[in-house]
């Protein structure tokens with residue numbers, strides 16, 4: 001099975017072509033502010049390198065979120081259109097699961113987190129069995145204090161003393177985090193292991209659930225500020241997205 | 249003479265709070281037009297919230313693509329190009345259309361065309377009647393108030409622009425004071441038909457020797473009048489307030505437009521943009537143009553084509569297609585894209 005995998009969730013733009021266990025071609029552009037300009041040309045470059053056509057792809061895979069809202073929408077819109085037009089399979093995975101997958105062969109508790117500013121994180125924790133991730137601290141938007149409490153509890157429940165932390169905004173706080181979790185031994189991921197890699201997505205995508213291209217949306221894990229303010233002010237329920245968009 | 253092959257373009261528009269797709273034949277015939285509006289969502293906040301808008305656009309993008317093709321009774325193989333608005337507008341919102349159009353272009357091999365949103369608004373006229381050039385367009389919407397001189401279907405120059413608020417923006421702001429739900433234009437226009445200009449608000453820049461506009465002074469005068477009345481517990485007639493506001497807006501728009509028509513003597517006059525749906529403005533401009541010695545052909549597109557829609561983008565894209573002006577896969581959203589200014593505007 002030929003898979004095209006894309007992550008536009010973080011500042012690291014990552015694209016990979018995989019065929020079964022094999023990564024056929026992969027490329028990354030680090031610290032790009034505008035994935036819109038680079039994504040499609042990068043896909044074409046890899047296809048050319050592999051000698052494939054876009055129509056040869058059996059399954060499109062994308063990092064669904066969390067991550068940069070704008071970034072996520074570029075990747076998700078692109079694969080929705082590819083899968084819809086070419087009538088191919090679409091799968092989407094948690095950005096945090098892909099990030100944690102950098103440690104798929106570890107038996108430690110793996111915390112994956114993306115800095116959401118002001119001591120907040122999009123984060124989750126994973127354990128791996130036979131290379132498959134299980135989400136033991138559910139992916140969510142956490143204040144640092146809540147995240148630490150959740151890590152502590154998950155480590156206890158899973159019987160893990162050693163914890164790996166990967167992603168952004170963590171290694172800068174290594175001393176404070178270690179002090180807050182004195183019973184655990186923390187290891188902070190280095191360099192490339194802090195990045196989301198589409199080649200890992202390509203592996204996870206093989207056993208992922210097939211989604212409907214019309215229905216798939218980014219996993220923002222957070223409502224917009226405007227909606228939260230409106231909800232607080234009016235006490236009204238949020239409602240379904242479909243309540244708000246109508247064809248005229 | 250061999251018959252010219254028809255050109256069918258699938259167009260996308262997602263610059264603000266409408267997600268739209270259309271199939272347009274030869275830049276003139278609408279074969280399908282789908283518009284998904286988010287007004288209900290943004291009414292919760294009293295105006296368009298960019299992040300909310302972007303989230304709604306992605307919800308519908310694949311469905312409305314299929315609907316546009318189905319409604320036109322066409323499929324990808326019958327199309328000649330894919331077009332998309334790439335600016336100006338809200339960057340996150342624009343990016344949904346741009347990402348979708350580029351992905352569609354890659355998946356189908358069809359060429360890609362990037363369209364300026366304002367050029368699109370003006371080209372709604374091409375879906376209504378034949379434009380003879382040179383033409384002059386008054387483009388009025390929530391984001392823009394511009395007088396545009398069109399030398400041919402591709403070369404446009406701005407000869408007048410707003411110095412501050414757009415006309416549509418001023419409507420929404422005073423609408424808030426009057427307790428009118430966003431978007432306020434339609435209600436204020438209706439009230440204005442029943443009220444009278446009793447407040448005599450200022451007509452900014454009316455005497456100045458240029459084609460620029462300014463609406464922030466009018467907006468302030470309106471708000472001050474309303475607040476002062478509140479403080480002294482005086483009840484003002486909302487219909488007269490609406491009529492007075494609208495009269496001040498229309499006086500300036502009409503006066504500057506007529507002056508430009510006299511100077512440039514275009515063969516066609518086009519009214520474009522969301523505020524072009526305003527009945528007061530349509531009526532007044534028609535009356536003024538009827539008095540001119542040199543009368544241009546007047547094109548005021550039907551209301552459905554005045555608001556944001558993809559058909560107008562398909563119309564503008566056809567002209568770019570004929571000129572061989574295509575985009576490549578590096579096409580990006582440009583939130584502050586601008587038509588070029590005429591040399592006389594650059595001082």
Ligand SMILES: [Zn+2]
Pocket residue numbers: 365369389521522555556
């Ligand atoms: Zn518009």
